[in-house]
Amino acid sequence: MELFPVYALNDITIVRASGARVFDPEGTQYLDFYGGHAVISIGHGNPVWKKRITDQLEKISFYSNSIHMPIQRELAHKLGKVSGKTDYSLFLCNSGAEANENAFKLASFHTNRKKIVAFKKAFHGRTSLAVSATDNPALVAPVNATDNVTFLPFNDVEALDTYFLKHGADTAAVIIEGIQGVGGIHVATAAFLRAIRTACDRSGAVYIADGIQCGHGRSGHFFSHDHAGTPGAPCNADLYTMAKGMGNGFPVAGVLIHPKFQPKVGMLGTTFGGNPLACAAALGVLEVMEQDQLMVRVRENGKYLWDGLAKIPGLLNLRGMGLMLGFDLPEERKDLRTRLLREYRIFTGEAKPNTVRLLPALNITRAEIDELLSALRTVSAS
Numbered sequence: 001m002e003l004f005p006v007y008a009l010n011d012i013t014i015v016r017a018s019g020a021r022v023f024d025p026e027g028t029q030y031l032d033f034y035g036g037h038a039v040i041s042i043g044h045g046n047p048v049w050k051k052r053i054t055d056q057l058e059k060i061s062f063y064s065n066s067i068h069m070p071i072q073r074e075l076a077h078k079l080g081k082v083s084g085k086t087d088y089s090l091f092l093c094n095s096g097a098e099a100n101e102n103a104f105k106l107a108s109f110h111t112n113r114k115k116i117v118a119f120k121k122a123f124h125g126r127t128s129l130a131v132s133a134t135d136n137p138a139l140v141a142p143v144n145a146t147d148n149v150t151f152l153p154f155n156d157v158e159a160l161d162t163y164f165l166k167h168g169a170d171t172a173a174v175i176i177e178g179i180q181g182v183g184g185i186h187v188a189t190a191a192f193l194r195a196i197r198t199a200c201d202r203s204g205a206v207y208i209a210d211g212i213q214c215g216h217g218r219s220g221h222f223f224s225h226d227h228a229g230t231p232g233a234p235c236n237a238d239l240y241t242m243a244k245g246m247g248n249g250f251p252v253a254g255v256l257i258h259p260k261f262q263p264k265v266g267m268l269g270t271t272f273g274g275n276p277l278a279c280a281a282a283l284g285v286l287e288v289m290e291q292d293q294l295m296v297r298v299r300e301n302g303k304y305l306w307d308g309l310a311k312i313p314g315l316l317n318l319r320g321m322g323l324m325l326g327f328d329l330p331e332e333r334k335d336l337r338t339r340l341l342r343e344y345r346i347f348t349g350e351a352k353p354n355t356v357r358l359l360p361a362l363n364i365t366r367a368e369i370d371e372l373l374s375a376l377r378t379v380s381a382s
C-alpha cells in the first residue's frame with residue numbers, strides 16, 4: 001500500500017528534533033521558523049513535556065469518557081488560569097476542525113438558528129461545517145456546500161453592521177481568526193472584534209474566536225482576540241477554539257465555553273478527546289508556558305524579530321503580532337523561501353501567493369532570531 005498523496009512535499013526527510021532544530025537522516029540540521037505549521041509551541045522534544053507524557057504512559061494511556069479522569073479537570077483548571085478565562089468550561093477533542101465543528105454545534109443548539117458569518121480568506125478546517133466556513137471553494141466538496149454560511153469582508157465594521165441589521169435575528173454565530181493564518185497573516189483590528197461582540201450581544205448570536213493558529217500565547221496574549229479588550233473592559237468571545245500549539249505536536253484540541261451555555265448529557269462527544277496522554281501533553285505545554293513566562297518572552301522577542309525584519313529592504317507589508325509575523329515578497333524575490341531552506345536550512349511557512357509566514361516556537365532565542373535575520377539580509381540582497 002502507498003500513501004494517498006494529498007500534500008505538497010519538500011524533498012526533505014526529518015527523523016529527529018530538539019528545541020528549534022530538526023535533523024535529517026544524515027544529521028543535517030534545519031532551523032525551524034515554521035513549527036510544523038504553528039504546532040510546536042514550547043520547542044521540539046521539550047523535556048518537561050516529554051516527562052509529563054512518559055509518566056502518564058506508565059499509569060494509563062486511554063480509557064473512554066465514561067469514567068472520571070482527574071487529569072482532565074487538572075487541565076481545565078490550568079487552562080482557565082493561564083488563559084485568564086477561569087469561569088469558562090472546557091470540552092476536549094482532537095483537532096482544530098473538530099473544535100470548530102463542536103463550536104458551531106454549540107452555537108446552533110444555543111440559539112436554535114442555522115446561519116453562520118465567516119470572513120473572506122478565513123480558514124477554519126476541512127470537516128463538514130468548518131470547511132463550509134473556509135473561504136476556499138477548492139476545499140469544499142459538493143456535499144459540504146451550504147447556503148448557511150455568509151462570507152463578509154474582513155475588518156469592515158460597516159459591512160458587518162449592515163449585515164446584522166438585516167440578518168442578525170437568523171444568525172447563530174460569527175467565527176473569526178484573531179490573526180488569519182492560512183489567509184496570509186491579517187490581524188483583526190480591535191475595533192472590528194469589538195463590533196462583532198456588540199453585534200452578537202444585540203442579536204443573540206454567538207461570537208466564536210478561532211484561536212487554533214493564533215492562540216496559545218503566540219500573539220503575546222493567550223488568545224490573539226484578547227487584544228481588543230482592556231483590563232477594565234475585556235472583549236471576550238463566547239467560545240474559543242484551540243488545537244495546534246496546545247499539545248506541542250500531541251494531537252489535542254478544545255473548546256472553551258462561556259457559562260451561559262447549558263450542557264446536556266450527550267450533546268457533544270468523542271472517543272479519543274481528552275484521553276490522559278493528550279491531557280498530559282497539554283498540561284506540559286501550560287506548565288512550561290507558566291514557568292518560563294513565555295507570553296512575556298513572545299512580546300519581547302516578537303518585537304525584536306519585527307524590528308529586525310523591518311530593517312531588511314525588500315520585505316513588504318510586514319504584519320502580525322508576537323511570534324506570528326508575515327511579509328510579502330516582490331515578484332523578483334519570490335524564491336526567497338526556497339533559498340532559505342536550500343542554502344541556509346531554515347524552514348518558514350507560506351501563504352499564497354507570495355507571503356512568508358513566521359511561526360517559531362514561543363521560546364525561540366535571540367540567537368536563533370539573529371540567524372534567521374542574517375540569512376534574510378543576505379538572500380534579500382543577492
Ligand SMILES: Cc1ncc(COP(=O)(O)O)c(C=O)c1O
Pocket residue numbers: 095096097098100123124125126177181182210211212213214243244
Ligand atoms: C485558524 C485555523 N482553524 C482551524 C484549523 C484546522 O485545524 P486542524 O488541521 O487541526 O483540523 C487550522 C489549521 O491550519 C487553522 O489554521
